[in-house]
Amino acid sequence: xxxxxxxxxxxxxxxxxxxxxxxxxxxxxxxxxxxxxxxxxxxxxxxxxxxxxxxxxxxxxxxxxxxxxxxxxxxxxxxxxxxxxxxxxxxxxxxxxxxxxxxxxxxxxxxxxxxxxxxxxxxxxxxxxxxxxxxxxxxxxxxxxxxxxxxxxxxxxxxxxxxxxxxxxxxxxxxxxxxxxxxxxxxxxxxxxxxxxxxxxxxxxxxxxxxxxxxxxxxxxxxxxxxxxxxxxxxxxxxxxxxxxxxxxxxxxxxxxxxxxxxxxxxxxxxxxxxxxxxxxxxxxxxxxxxxxxxxxxxxxxxxxxxxxxxxxxxxxxxxxxxxxxxxxxxxxxxxxxxxxxxxxxxxxxxxxxxxxxxxxxxx
Ligand code: F6R
Numbered sequence: 491x492x493x494x495x496x497x498x499x500x501x502x503x504x505x506x507x508x509x510x511x512x513x514x515x516x517x518x519x520x521x522x523x524x525x526x527x528x529x530x531x532x533x534x535x536x537x538x539x540x541x542x543x544x545x546x547x548x549x550x551x552x553x554x555x556x557x558x559x560x561x562x563x564x565x566x567x568x569x570x571x572x573x574x575x576x577x578x579x580x581x582x583x584x585x586x587x588x589x590x591x592x593x594x595x596x597x598x599x600x601x602x603x604x605x606x607x608x609x610x611x612x613x614x615x616x617x618x619x620x621x622x623x624x625x626x627x628x629x630x631x632x633x634x635x636x637x638x639x640x641x642x643x644x645x646x647x648x649x650x651x652x653x654x655x656x657x658x659x660x661x662x663x664x665x666x667x668x669x670x671x672x673x674x675x676x677x678x679x680x681x682x683x684x685x686x687x688x689x690x691x692x693x694x695x696x697x698x699x700x701x702x703x704x705x706x707x708x709x710x711x712x713x714x715x716x717x718x719x720x721x722x723x724x725x726x727x728x729x730x731x732x733x734x735x736x737x738x739x740x741x742x743x744x745x746x747x748x749x750x751x752x753x754x755x756x757x758x759x760x761x762x763x764x765x766x767x768x769x770x771x772x773x774x775x776x777x778x779x780x781x782x783x784x785x786x787x788x789x790x791x792x793x794x795x796x797x798x799x800x801x802x803x804x805x806x807x808x809x810x811x812x813x814x815x816x817x818x819x820x821x822x823x824x825x826x827x828x829x830x831x832x833x834x835x836x837x838x839x840x841x842x843x844x845x846x847x848x849x850x851x852x853x854x
Pocket of ligand 1: 547548549550551552594595596597598599600603646647648649731732735849850851
């Protein structure tokens with residue numbers, strides 16, 4: 491079933507142009523500039539009554555949740571944040587009837603996420619799920635939701651399901667935004683952006699040989715940083731997570747804005763940094779942080795856009811196609827999957843079954 495692919499992880503990231511298209515299929519209402527998400531089981535009045543959004547998931551599903559929170563805040567202007575479900579469930583959380591709780595899970599069987607849902611429901615809260623596996627425990631426990639339609643994911647390291655989570659957050663943000671103050675013009679801009687994503691993922695995957703070249707020296711380092719800020723920070727967190735999981739190199743995500751408050755002390759020729767540098771309103775500040783790293787001899791890889799000027803810096807650059815600023819994080823994440831895979835491949839690791847990890851964490 492692997493066909494031309496040596497590993498499920500590689501097969502699954504190459505499936506993304508098709509699986510991402512499935513996340514959008516039948517869900518965009520171009521005429522009204524909105525998303526159609528009947529499975530949420532929320533009418534317009536219920537959606538209007540939402541005062542906050544709280545997103546819960548574990549591991550990479552939590553990092554995509556952070557990406558989703560940002561999309562909801564930007565497009566729907568509803569305060570939103572993400573928290574690891576594994577922490578939330580143990581801290582006697584305050585459950586608010588005007589908050590929409592969103593549980594995010596590929597497997598639909600993660601015990602920590604399931605128990606967080608139980609806690610919310612016991613206290614009378616409302617939960618919707620972003621879930622890949624149809625009929626799974628989490629899907630059944632939620633009041634409604636959005637199925638991810640990523641197809642079966644076999645590799646322990648999640649790829650295509652995460653992309654579909656991010657796309658589903660784009661749809662949710664659009665839907666919540668359009669019953670508030672998101673203009674039809676902005677909504678159409680987002681719809682066009684979402685529709686471009688499957689083809690743009692394909693363009694990134696076609697750079698695989700070059701990304702593999704960049705990955706090789708990274709695999710030789712004992713430790714590396716992934717940095718980004720604001721929209722780029724969840725991308726950096728997910729990039730570091732994937733790198734740790736399959737290459738076993740220590741990788742730490744940091745906000746580029748926080749480097750000068752401590753971690754710059756670690757920068758040296760032995761500690762490479764992978765920087766997420768989107769072409770957005772923060773680009774000058776991001777490029778400034780790269781100069782700080784370069785001045786201390788730190789090797790740099792920039793995952794960026796063609797319009798970003800890195801002159802005067804010695805950096806490997808990986809350019810991804812430009813989309814709308816709110817959606818760019820979805821595409822900036824794709825090269826981090828390939829970096830992790832090719833680093834692990836260079837090291838000869840068991841990529842589909844990394845040591846100490848299980849695909850679905852059904853224990854507490
Ligand atoms: C990362 C990874 C894990 C999962 C996490 C949640 O590649 O696979 O961090 O994302 O264990 O799993 P689900 O989404 O099944 O609840």
